[in-house]
Structures are given as structure tokens and as C-alpha cells.
Amino acid sequence: MSDQGISGEAGKPRPSARERAYEWICTAILSGVFSEGQFLDEAALAREVNTSRTPVREALHRLQAERFVELVPRRGAQVRVVNATEMREVYQARFVIESDAMVRICERRLGSPPESGELLEAMEAAGRDRNWNELAQLDQAFHSSIVRHRGNAVLSEMYDAMRPRQVRLSVRTITEVPERLPTIEHEHRRLKAALDAHDGELSVSVLDTHLREVPELVRAFG
Amino acid sequence: MSDQGISGEAGKPRPSARERAYEWICTAILSGVFSEGQFLDEAALAREVNTSRTPVREALHRLQAERFVELVPRRGAQVRVVNATEMREVYQARFVIESDAMVRICERRLGSPPESGELLEAMEAAGRDRNWNELAQLDQAFHSSIVRHRGNAVLSEMYDAMRPRQVRLSVRTITEVPERLPTIEHEHRRLKAALDAHDGELSVSVLDTHLREVPELVRAFG
DNA sequence: TGTCGACGACATGTATACACGGTGCATCCA
DNA sequence: TGGATGCACCGTGTATACATGTCGTCGACA
Incomplete structure (x- = not known):
């Protein structure tokens, strides 16, 4: 890890x-x-x-x-017990770092990270196999690859430091609400597309939607 | 610490x-x-x-x-040796987190952190005494208080994690270029004022100027 | 004279023994 | 019967001994 x-x-x-x-x-x-x-x-x-x-x-x-x-x-x-407040904070923090990464990536017209394509495919495979643990790890890897693509090791390190908290919650969420999986996969593809189109605003808005859902689910399930 | x-x-x-x-x-x-x-x-x-x-x-x-x-x-x-690349990355990361904090603070019209006033005074005192070590610690505390004022413990923790690297550099910078001190103090006051005026855009632009200087000095002095 | 290799000193990595403090239960008192 | 108190067990905090790998030095050989 x-x-x-x-x-x-x-x-x-x-x-x-x-x-x-x-x-x-x-x-x-x-x-x-x-x-x-x-x-x-x-x-x-x-x-x-x-x-x-x-x-x-x-x-x-x-x-x-x-x-x-x-x-x-x-x-x-x-x-450690991660409560709802902390999870909301984690998702806010993710948004802060990840949206910055996307904006910079688009400014510099870098496109999506090279590994993002196969990560998405692996996620879809894991989803088909209902391997939620693997899926959560890959989801994290996908987002992490975006932050890393920005090219700031300090920010990447910070982002990855949130990994344990995220993965634990992701597993719980997807286990309880597996029907959201297609939506999540669709959003990931939209994120990648927005990066490839060098459209910073669009990518941030998709990310906003994407990250907004989980905290809502957390609230719903306690 | x-x-x-x-x-x-x-x-x-x-x-x-x-x-x-x-x-x-x-x-x-x-x-x-x-x-x-x-x-x-x-x-x-x-x-x-x-x-x-x-x-x-x-x-x-x-x-x-x-x-x-x-x-x-x-x-x-x-x-640890902190090289110029890493220091640039630290300052970028600071900007990402701190500008977000300022925008949120202004959105919610929270004003400047309650302790910011006395921190600024303490910094001016330390500057008069040419106590650079103390000054660097207070500078860090001032910025840290802003991030904390935003009310996200995860982001605060991340920000504070950069402290060692920053303080070490701050001491070096102010020791080598003490004549910049009045400028720095002036910018701090402008930051506080912008927060009290709930002017997000202004505060971010001041912060941008403020954080841009140090990396330039780093480049100048190696 | 330069290079390679073995040896020895030494610092870290690991294991274990001991000290200290906390927790929980039993007992005693109100 | 309920609550306070003391004691025993247990687990962490610290100290120390031992194992192992690394670096520097010195000497032999080309």
C-alpha cells in the first residue's frame, strides 16, 4: 500500500x-x-x-x-472509525485536489492519463465479477492516476494518503448499492473524455457530480 | 510540533x-x-x-x-534534503488548499480567523527582533489558521503536514533576504482584509502574489 | 601503482526481558 | 442491592542483548 x-x-x-x-x-x-x-x-x-x-x-x-x-x-x-463528518471532509478534499489537477491537465492539454483506459476496462471487468474489493481499489487507482498526471508529487502524496479511508467506504457503498455501478462507470468515461477534450470546466462539473453522490449515500445509510 | x-x-x-x-x-x-x-x-x-x-x-x-x-x-x-522542485510543488500545493479555503471562507462570509490579528502582531514583533525562527513559525501559523477556519480537518491536516518543509525554507529565505519583510507583512494584512471584506477573488489574487515570490527566490538562490 | 577482495568495526533490524500503568472483576461496605 | 475500593491480570512502554548487513580499511596481486 x-x-x-x-x-x-x-x-x-x-x-x-x-x-x-x-x-x-x-x-x-x-x-x-x-x-x-x-x-x-x-x-x-x-x-x-x-x-x-x-x-x-x-x-x-x-x-x-x-x-x-x-x-x-x-x-x-x-x-479507526471513520464517521460521516470525516467522510464528507475527505470527499471535499478529494474535490479540491482533483479538480485542480483536472484544470491544470486541461490547461496544459495533457489529455487523460495513459493508464486510464485500461483501468476503466479493469473496473468494468471487476464490476461484472462483482469483485467489489478489487473495484474499489481500481476506482482509487483511476482517480489517483489523474492527480499524478498533473505532475506534483506533493499533491499526489496527499491525495493517496486518503486512500485507506476512501477504499473502506467505497467497498461499503458499492456493496450496499450495486445498482449505481453503471452510473459510476459512465461518469468515469465522461471524466476521461473531458480530459481528452481538454475541457477543464466540463471535467470539474462531472467530477462534482461524481463526488457528490457518495456523501449523500453515506448520509442515507448512516 | x-x-x-x-x-x-x-x-x-x-x-x-x-x-x-x-x-x-x-x-x-x-x-x-x-x-x-x-x-x-x-x-x-x-x-x-x-x-x-x-x-x-x-x-x-x-x-x-x-x-x-x-x-x-x-x-x-x-x-531530508528539500530540492527546488519539491519546494515549488509545496508552494503549488499550498496555493491549491489555501485558495480553496479562502474562497469558501468568503462564500460563507466567515471573515478572517479570530486569532489572525494577534498572529500578525506577533510576527511584526518577531520581525523587529530579527527572530527569524519565530517569524517563520508564526507565518506558518497564520496561514494554517486560515485553512483551519475553513472547517475541514482533513484539509487542515494535509496543509499542516507541509509545515516542516515550509518552515525550513522560510527561515532560509528570510535570513537571506530580510529586506522583503515589509512586503510580506503588507501582504499578510491585505489577505486578512480581503477575508474580512468577504472578497474571495481578491484574497486569492493576493495569495497568488504572496506565494509566487518564494519560489522565485528559491530559483535565484539555488 | 591501481584495483580487487577479505576482514573488522559499527549501525541498524529483530528478539526478548522487565517496568509501569490500565482494566475488569471480586469483594466489602453502606 | 448498588456502588466504591482493592487486587490481579494483562498489555503497552522501555531497555537491552543478539543477529545481520554495510562501509571503510588494509593488504595482496596484477
């Missing part, structure tokens, strides 16, 4: 214990193994990943930075 | 070792005790803060999340 932060790519000689712990916990939270608000037991996690508490603790700190968990002093790591 | 992340306020029973380590390293980096690119010795830091390596390591991980340092595998924590 994210890009491990630093050390770039290069051949991965061997995943460190910390890395394994991070991946394991990350996946577990996203796939709902732990319920929201639950406290995680460091020792139990260490056994699960087959390592000691130290790497687990370090992984938990990283997960805190990415807002997966909350570290309560003397109590431990609590799976 | 930042807000310790989680546990909110409440009486602080005693700063943990990790917290002390974090504060110490943070201050050291901002005040230039360590040079950019330098590797930090965990054991030495532990001796300095009078604790063991474990809390120091955890502090370093947090500092990595906040982009103070870069954790190179098997090499340790390296004080």
Missing part, C-alpha cells in the same frame, strides 16, 4: 519483518477482519506474522500515520 | 520517552543542528535524550511520516 514510502524500487532483496507486518495488518483492516474500534493485540499480530513485537509496533506507527489506526497511549492500536 | 497526533489534550501526565525524542530531534533539525543529508545515529540520539534506542526509533518513524527524515534501509535516518 502506498509505495513503502522511500527506498524507491530496485530489486526487493527480502521483505523486512516490519513490511510483512504492515501488509498483513493493512489487508486485514481493508478486508474487514477487524471491526472498527477494535483494539489490536501486538503480541497476537506478532504471532500471526511470525515475528516479534518490535516490527509490529513499527508497522502500527506507520498505520497511524496513514490513519488506519489510532494509537491510544497505554491502550494500544485501535482500528 | 503538529499536535502529537492523537490523544487529544487533557493534562499531560508526563511526556513519554518517544515524545521527548521526537521534540528534540524536531527542534534540532529545524534549528539546523544537523545538516541536510546527514545520517542520524540512533544510539547517539538516545544518549542525548537520555533514553534507549527504541523510543528514538519510533520517533524517527514519525519524523519520516512527516517528511523530516528519510529512512534508508540498513543505513538509518537521513535528514
Whole structure:
């Protein structure tokens, strides 16, 4: 998840214990193994990943930075509960960053990101298979690719930092309201088309519609 | 720095070792005790803060999340070098978030943040005392208060995450070009005035001027 | 004289032991 | 019977020992 932060790519000689712990916990939270608000037991996690508490603790700190968990002093790591207010704020923040990206992309006539086409196809495939988890990840990847296409690493990083919160909600939303899927796919195609047409205003207005829906659903379902 | 992340306020029973380590390293980096690119010795830091390596390591991980340092595998924590490209990106990102905040504030006719007045006064005092470090912190606090006034915690958090990078550059800039100080103060007052006048367009245009200067200086001084 | 390779010092990554504080339950008192 | 209090268990916070990989140095060889 994210890009491990630093050390770039290069051949991965061997995943460190910390890395394994991070991946394991990350996946577990996203796939709902732990319920929201639950406290995680460091020792139990260490056994699960087959390592000691130290790497687990370090992984938990990283997960805190990415807002997966909350570290309560003397109590431990609590799976973060994302309430409706925060989700609205996340969607506002997404709109701020993503609309700016689209405007700049259109100003510079860059067109849609090169990978956007295959991402859309992959999403449609995932939708047909009703693989909601995969779908949510791809949705995030699609939007993230747009922000990255703008060419500002700082903004991209910020945008991607919201990923955990978004993916968790996306899965819930699409699971509860799968009939919205065609609409979502249509909007994605419109977004891509607007970028290819270098039409900043249009793309922002489509994005506005697109991002407005989810918070409304959140409100509807609590 | 930042807000310790989680546990909110409440009486602080005693700063943990990790917290002390974090504060110490943070201050050291901002005040230039360590040079950019330098590797930090965990054991030495532990001796300095009078604790063991474990809390120091955890502090370093947090500092990595906040982009103070870069954790190179098997090499340790390296004080991050912020290059010109990244600084330009930071200022673009600031503009994106801060201009949105100003527009929303004006739309809702909220006026300038209540604390902005005294922050400006404090900045002028710090400027008279030629206390550049303090000045840079206050400058950051002023802009941060505007973003916070918009009322979106996610955006505020993102904005504040850029703090280390900004403060380091601000100190350098104002130290090298102190004659720009009156201009900066004047622009701050204009920003506050524009917000109080609920004039979104004006505030954004002033902000644009204000944020455009620093990257130019960066380019000039390398 | 320059380059390659082995060795040693040292710093990080990991494991584990101990200290401290919190939580929950049982017990006691009103 | 309800609530306060003390104690025991348990989990995190910290310290420290050990394992492992990296860098620099020194010497041998071409």
C-alpha cells in the first residue's frame, strides 16, 4: 500500500519483518477482519506474522500515520472509525485536489492519463465479477492516476494518503448499492473524455457530480 | 510540533520517552543542528535524550511520516534534503488548499480567523527582533489558521503536514533576504482584509502574489 | 601503482526481558 | 442491592542483548 514510502524500487532483496507486518495488518483492516474500534493485540499480530513485537509496533506507527489506526497511549492500536463528518471532509478534499489537477491537465492539454483506459476496462471487468474489493481499489487507482498526471508529487502524496479511508467506504457503498455501478462507470468515461477534450470546466462539473453522490449515500445509510 | 497526533489534550501526565525524542530531534533539525543529508545515529540520539534506542526509533518513524527524515534501509535516518522542485510543488500545493479555503471562507462570509490579528502582531514583533525562527513559525501559523477556519480537518491536516518543509525554507529565505519583510507583512494584512471584506477573488489574487515570490527566490538562490 | 577482495568495526533490524500503568472483576461496605 | 475500593491480570512502554548487513580499511596481486 502506498509505495513503502522511500527506498524507491530496485530489486526487493527480502521483505523486512516490519513490511510483512504492515501488509498483513493493512489487508486485514481493508478486508474487514477487524471491526472498527477494535483494539489490536501486538503480541497476537506478532504471532500471526511470525515475528516479534518490535516490527509490529513499527508497522502500527506507520498505520497511524496513514490513519488506519489510532494509537491510544497505554491502550494500544485501535482500528479507526471513520464517521460521516470525516467522510464528507475527505470527499471535499478529494474535490479540491482533483479538480485542480483536472484544470491544470486541461490547461496544459495533457489529455487523460495513459493508464486510464485500461483501468476503466479493469473496473468494468471487476464490476461484472462483482469483485467489489478489487473495484474499489481500481476506482482509487483511476482517480489517483489523474492527480499524478498533473505532475506534483506533493499533491499526489496527499491525495493517496486518503486512500485507506476512501477504499473502506467505497467497498461499503458499492456493496450496499450495486445498482449505481453503471452510473459510476459512465461518469468515469465522461471524466476521461473531458480530459481528452481538454475541457477543464466540463471535467470539474462531472467530477462534482461524481463526488457528490457518495456523501449523500453515506448520509442515507448512516 | 503538529499536535502529537492523537490523544487529544487533557493534562499531560508526563511526556513519554518517544515524545521527548521526537521534540528534540524536531527542534534540532529545524534549528539546523544537523545538516541536510546527514545520517542520524540512533544510539547517539538516545544518549542525548537520555533514553534507549527504541523510543528514538519510533520517533524517527514519525519524523519520516512527516517528511523530516528519510529512512534508508540498513543505513538509518537521513535528514531530508528539500530540492527546488519539491519546494515549488509545496508552494503549488499550498496555493491549491489555501485558495480553496479562502474562497469558501468568503462564500460563507466567515471573515478572517479570530486569532489572525494577534498572529500578525506577533510576527511584526518577531520581525523587529530579527527572530527569524519565530517569524517563520508564526507565518506558518497564520496561514494554517486560515485553512483551519475553513472547517475541514482533513484539509487542515494535509496543509499542516507541509509545515516542516515550509518552515525550513522560510527561515532560509528570510535570513537571506530580510529586506522583503515589509512586503510580506503588507501582504499578510491585505489577505486578512480581503477575508474580512468577504472578497474571495481578491484574497486569492493576493495569495497568488504572496506565494509566487518564494519560489522565485528559491530559483535565484539555488 | 591501481584495483580487487577479505576482514573488522559499527549501525541498524529483530528478539526478548522487565517496568509501569490500565482494566475488569471480586469483594466489602453502606 | 448498588456502588466504591482493592487486587490481579494483562498489555503497552522501555531497555537491552543478539543477529545481520554495510562501509571503510588494509593488504595482496596484477
